[in-house]
Every structure is written in structure tokens, then in C-alpha cells.
Amino acid sequence: MHRKKHILLLTTGGTIASVPGGEGLEPRRSDIMQEQLRQLRNYYEITVRDIMCLDSSNIQPEQWQQIAGVIYESRQDFDGIVVSHGTDTMAYTASAVTFMLPGIGLPVVFTGSQLPLQDVLSDGPDNLRTAFAMAASGHSGVYLAFDRKIMRGCRAVKVRASGFSAFESVNARYAAVVSNRGLEVDPQMLQRPAGEPRLLDQISKEVFLLKLTPGLSGDIFDTLTAMGYRGIVVEAFGLGGINVLGSGLEGIRRAVEKGVSVVVTTQCLYDSSDLRVYQVGNRLLELGVIQGRDMTTEAAMTKLMWALGQHMTPAQITDLFAQSLAGEITVS
Secondary structure, X not given: OOOOEEEEEEEEEOHHHEEEEOOEEEEOOHHHXXXXXXXXXXXXXXXXXXXXXXXXXXXXXXXXXXXHHHHHHHOOOOOEEEEEOOOOOHHHHHHHHHHHOOOOOOEEEEEOOOOOOOOOOOOHHHHHHHHHHHHOOOOOEEEEEEOOEEEEOOOEEEOOOXXXXXXXXXXXXXXXXXXXXXXXXXXXXXXXXXXXXXXXXOOOOOEEEEEOOOOOOOHHHHHHHHOOOOEEEEEEEOXXXXXXXXXXXXXXXXXXXXXXXXXXXXXXXXXXXXXXXOHHHHHHHHHOOEEOOOOOHHHHXXXXXXXXXXXXXHHHHHHHOOOOOOOOOOOO
């Protein structure tokens, strides 16, 4: 008889562990998961640890560090780890934890649900089953499981507020899917080994996400710099277009000259920003703006926050954004 894989379930709250309260759904601890865990224990040895009890909109970078720390400390005692989490910021957490835990050496799988487990129609049981299957697969890395699909944690984006297909893997194929043949893994989409496991959890909150709109004043870059922001992620138009006819170019130039790392991504969910295509983009590159390429906004934000937390210089950050640390960008 095969030994059951030993899986650690870390709970953080979220819809999956919520119950109706006087002011709406309220997150609870793992005691409301007992029926699902009883069934899963037929297939896995399970240890449960409640590490926080929060709606994911209240999960901040400090909680990312807490989650990463518990995963790191637990890595040698389990075959895999599942993290239950609210859906609203799960993509941010999964992406941040990816960068904080290079070479983690075992599967770490985030999951949640759109309906609480106590609802008879909940998608939670299915998502938990998928997450546990990936956690027991032996494929190391940080992943997100939802709607019978597994994606890299640094490629996941929440695309639906209520539909069960809440997450998509943007600009990368799924790492695995569940079919009538079980868990079908795409080997090319698994995270590559990154040396010995390390905990690099220092992170900077001095990063601002700016969505570009027509008519936006370039003075916003001066304002953000004066406020102490050391990094700015700009969601630009199309391939990375920014209005350079007004004050935008000068504002960006002044920010870069003051040591602020400016990363340009695209507002388009799919495909890549490419600043080399148009004149406006090439002018930005000349200023030292960093290309976000085909990264998700969540990955660009958390990678920049993490890089600043590692005390990297602007030049080092520019070099870092040309590298794929965990499959977060496509390097041609």
C-alpha cells in the first residue's frame, strides 16, 4: 500500500472559510472545513494550521511575509502545502510568495472559492481537491488552483468577480488541468528549479500602480516621488504607449533621474508591452524606463516591491526585469 502524501493546509480566511454574519460574509477558521477535510483524508495525511483569519482585501505585504515564513519553516516536514485564501488578492499573494521563496523544493498551491464551503453549491470542494492533487504531485513551485486548472502563481489574474472560472493564466499555458485522465501536467509550464530553498521575504511598500488615462498630467510622477515612492508601475496603452507630447515625458525623466524605478506594462490583459515598436516607446527606453514585457500587473508590482526590498539599485532592478525568475515573463 502506498504511503499517503502528507499535505499541510494553511488557512488564511477568505470566502472559502466564510459564514453569513450580520454585515455579510465573515471569514472563519478551519473548523468549518471539517467535512471536506474528512473526505480528503481518505487520500492524504493532512495537517491543518490556521495562520490568520482575514478577508483577502485586508491581506497586506506583512501577511505575505507571514505566509512565506510559515511555508519556509514547514518545507521539510511535508510533501506539499495548500494555502486557502480569499480570491480578491490571491494573485498578488501567490506572486509575492513566488519571489520570496526561490527554490522552495515542494509544491505550494493557493486556492479559494467564489461561494463559501457551507453553501451546497460551493465551488470550494472541487478547488480543494484540485489543489491537494497538485500539492501531492511532487512538482515544486508556487501555483494557484481554481476551476480544475493549475497555473503558476506569478501568472494568475482574477478575471471574474462571481463566475467560478475566476482566474486565468495570462500569457502562459496552464501548468496542469484536471480531466477524465486525472491531473494532466504540462512539463514546460512547471517552475524550474532555482537552487537551494531560500527565504527572501523583505519587501518594500513604496511602489505605486498608475493606470494611464488620456490627459493625465506628468506632474503625477513628481508628486509620487515627493511622497517617497521608489517604484512606479505604469499600466500604459496598448504596447506601452504613453503621452509624450505634454508633461508626461518630463515627469518620467525627473522620476528616473531621482532613482525611481519606472516599469511600463500594458492595460491589455493579454500579449506584451513592447516599447521598441513606436517612437514614444523608444523615447521612454532612452530615459531608462523598464519594460514589463508580458508580465501581469500583479507580477510586475510584487517583483518590483520584492526587488526594492532586497535593496537593489535601479540598474540591478533593470537587469532583474529582463530575467525570468519563476516563469513570470517570456524571455525570447
